[in-house]
Amino acid sequence: MTTPLWNIYGHTWAAEQLRRALLNGRIRHAYLLLGAESVGKETLARTFAMALNCLDDDPAARPCGQCRICQQIASGSHADILYSQVDATSGALKIEEIRTLAGRLALKPYDARYRVAIFRDFDAAQPRAQDALLKTLEEPPPHALLILLAQSPEAVLPTITSRSQVLPLRPVPTAEVERALLAHGADADKAALLAGVCSGRIGWALSALADETLLEQRTNALDLLENALGQGRAGRFSLAEDLAKEKLALYPLLELWGSYWRDALHLCVGSELPIANRDRADHLRRLTQLITQDDAVAALRATQQMVGTLDSNANVRLALEVMFLDYPGLGR
Ligand SMILES: [Zn+2]
Numbered sequence: 001m002t003t004p005l006w007n008i009y010g011h012t013w014a015a016e017q018l019r020r021a022l023l024n025g026r027i028r029h030a031y032l033l034l035g036a037e038s039v040g041k042e043t044l045a046r047t048f049a050m051a052l053n054c055l056d057d058d059p060a061a062r063p064c065g066q067c068r069i070c071q072q073i074a075s076g077s078h079a080d081i082l083y084s085q086v087d088a089t090s091g092a093l094k095i096e097e098i099r100t101l102a103g104r105l106a107l108k109p110y111d112a113r114y115r116v117a118i119f120r121d122f123d124a125a126q127p128r129a130q131d132a133l134l135k136t137l138e139e140p141p142p143h144a145l146l147i148l149l150a151q152s153p154e155a156v157l158p159t160i161t162s163r164s165q166v167l168p169l170r171p172v173p174t175a176e177v178e179r180a181l182l183a184h185g186a187d188a189d190k191a192a193l194l195a196g197v198c199s200g201r202i203g204w205a206l207s208a209l210a211d212e213t214l215l216e217q218r219t220n221a222l223d224l225l226e227n228a229l230g231q232g233r234a235g236r237f238s239l240a241e242d243l244a245k246e247k248l249a250l251y252p253l254l255e256l257w258g259s260y261w262r263d264a265l266h267l268c269v270g271s272e273l274p275i276a277n278r279d280r281a282d283h284l285r286r287l288t289q290l291i292t293q294d295d296a297v298a299a300l301r302a303t304q305q306m307v308g309t310l311d312s313n314a315n316v317r318l319a320l321e322v323m324f325l326d327y328p329g330l331g332r
Pocket residue numbers: 053054055056063064065066067068069070071
């Protein structure tokens with residue numbers, strides 16, 4: 001089995017574009033990688049940092065993956081590759097963190113060609129915090145490179161976007177995820193299952209291959225949803241109370257529930273597209289005999305609005321209650 005360029009599954013065009021820039025000496029100072037959670041943004045950013053700094057004599061062979069620098073970058077221990085951390089309680093990328101990282105980026109590289117700062121969850125930074133990076137983007141130190149990772153372009157300031165090379169990463173096709181899983185030692189059944197349920201988020205699929213609990217968490221989250229649909233107002237409000245206690249856990253949960261409602265909508269309108277949550281096909285089919293297309297649209301919209309609410313300072317429990325009231329009722 002051949003491996004793709006840079007070992008990047010599903011985003012070959014992006015790897016090719018970065019490689020060409022590297023070989024032609026036309027590297028930009030800032031890149032903005034857009035795409036869903038776990039779609040492969042950070043892996044691409046890290047591999048690019050390796051290619052920029054690899055010790056192999058032949059530029060076309062970079063990154064070799066074998067040299068000291070490649071290995072240190074791969075393991076996250078190279079001093080010239082900086083990563084931002086979000087605030088543990090709020091999940092936000094704080095202005096202090098952005099300032100600190102920009103300051104460290106301005107220093108000369110320790111032993112690499114480029115100092116690279118990878119800003120995770122850049123769209124989780126307030127506009128004022130994003131603004132703190134503008135000066136670095138306008139007058140970047142010659143040896144510095146910024147790679148910003150974000151899920152949605154809407155939450156990134158236009159002044160930042162216009163100064164960056166934007167690379168939008170699409171969900172990775174199922175067959176490509178399967179190929180990556182097989183290459184990482186999955187057996188055929190496991191590869192098909194994880195690729196089928198990951199919604200193109202290859203990073204999640206690879207993590208779930210290494211960590212059984214991820215698949216369990218997903219199963220629990222879908223059980224919770226299917227169970228909630230059979231409950232009346234009281235049951236749903238009590239669930240809202242429980243869920244509101246862990247705000248950060250709600251992002252992946254709501255994303256999963258959104259994919260479930262998208263599946264329901266596909267089935268309601270008789271779409272030929274394969275559903276994302278294939279292991280739930282039976283339940284979804286039963287569900288769509290009981291609800292209308294409008295019900296599915298309303299539930300999907302309520303779920304997406306709930307994600308928006310998480311980004312604001314609104315009352316999470318109240319917002320969850322509102323969302324649950326927009327979900328169709330089955331058992332009432
Ligand atoms: Zn190397």
